[in-house]
Amino acid sequence: MFPLSLLNAATDNQILIELKNGFCYNGLLVNCDKFMNVNLKDVTLTSKNGQEFWKLNSCYIRGATIKYFQVEPELADRVKDDDGFSGGAVSRSAPPLSVRGRAAAAAALRPRSLSARASVERRLQDSAISVHPTSHTAA
Amino acid sequence: MAAELGKLIDHRVMVLTNEGRTIVGDLAGLDQSINLILRDSVERVWSSDKGMELVPSGGLSMLRGDSVAAVCELNADADAAMDWEAVKADAIPRLKP
Numbered sequence: 087m088f089p090l091s092l093l094n095a096a097t098d099n100q101i102l103i104e105l106k107n108g109f110c111y112n113g114l115l116v117n118c119d120k121f122m123n124v125n126l127k128d129v130t131l132t133s134k135n136g137q138e139f140w141k142l143n144s145c146y147i148r149g150a151t152i153k154y155f156q157v158e159p160e161l162a163d164r165v166k167d168d169d170g171f172s173g174g175a176v177s178r179s180a181p182p183l184s185v186r187g188r189a190a191a192a193a194a195l196r197p198r199s200l201s202a203r204a205s206v207e208r209r210l211q212d213s214a215i216s217v218h219p220t221s222h223t224a225a
Numbered sequence: 226m227a228a229e230l231g232k233l234i235d236h237r238v239m240v241l242t243n244e245g246r247t248i249v250g251d252l253a254g255l256d257q258s259i260n261l262i263l264r265d266s267v268e269r270v271w272s273s274d275k276g277m278e279l280v281p282s283g284g285l286s287m288l289r290g291d292s293v294a295a296v297c298e299l300n301a302d303a304d305a306a307m308d309w310e311a312v313k314a315d316a317i318p319r320l321k322p
Binding site: 087088089090091092093102106122149150152153154155156157158159161162 | 242253254255256260261262264282283284285286287288289291292
């Protein structure tokens with residue numbers, strides 16, 4: 087499953103987010119986007135040393151500042167891969183032709199090829215359609 | 226590059242973070258930015274005066290790619306054969322930017 091799909095599946099659920107500065111935000115996930123920017127509500131903020139605490143009604147966290155986040159393990163079953171954002175801040179790629187599961191994940195992770203023909207061939211390969219070149223007689 | 230790591234999905238991996246933390250978990254997913262989803266992850270804390278300690282990190286966690294220094298496939302048999310609690314080691318320093 088894609089990390090951003092997991093994040094999307096976590097909306098309206100408790101989430102723990104640790105930032106790169108060591109501060110820990112524990113709250114309900116309201117919203118997120120493809121940059122991993124998030125909106126939380128009813129947040130408990132804990133300082134790095136674990137000595138100071140804050141209660142925040144709502145907060146916005148920039149994705150680039152996140153070190154990691156934790157969610158309920160049950161969420162793994164609720165992740166829908168087709169509506170997730172594939173790839174980090176790179177532009178969205180069009181989904182491959184009717185592929186599923188691991189093949190889809192593998193296909194999304196492969197780098198884009200140099201030639202258009204090679205990329206079309208690869209897409210067709212992924213969807214297990216075989217292509218036979220039509221024969222052309224040289225003029 | 227991420228495609229190579231895709232082969233490790235559903236395997237037990239060890240992740241070295243930029244802070245020098247060692248986290249072991251089942252790789253449940255990743256993307257092009259090497260954001261990683263780990264299931265049942267445990268942090269291995271090393272110190273030079275006492276043996277290795279384990280700090281569980283919760284069932285399902287996601288590590289952001291820009292904090293990841295290395296992702297390694299764990300050899301489950303070799304790992305189980307080691308008596309890690311007896312091993313003393315210096316903590317890995319944080320990566321200098």
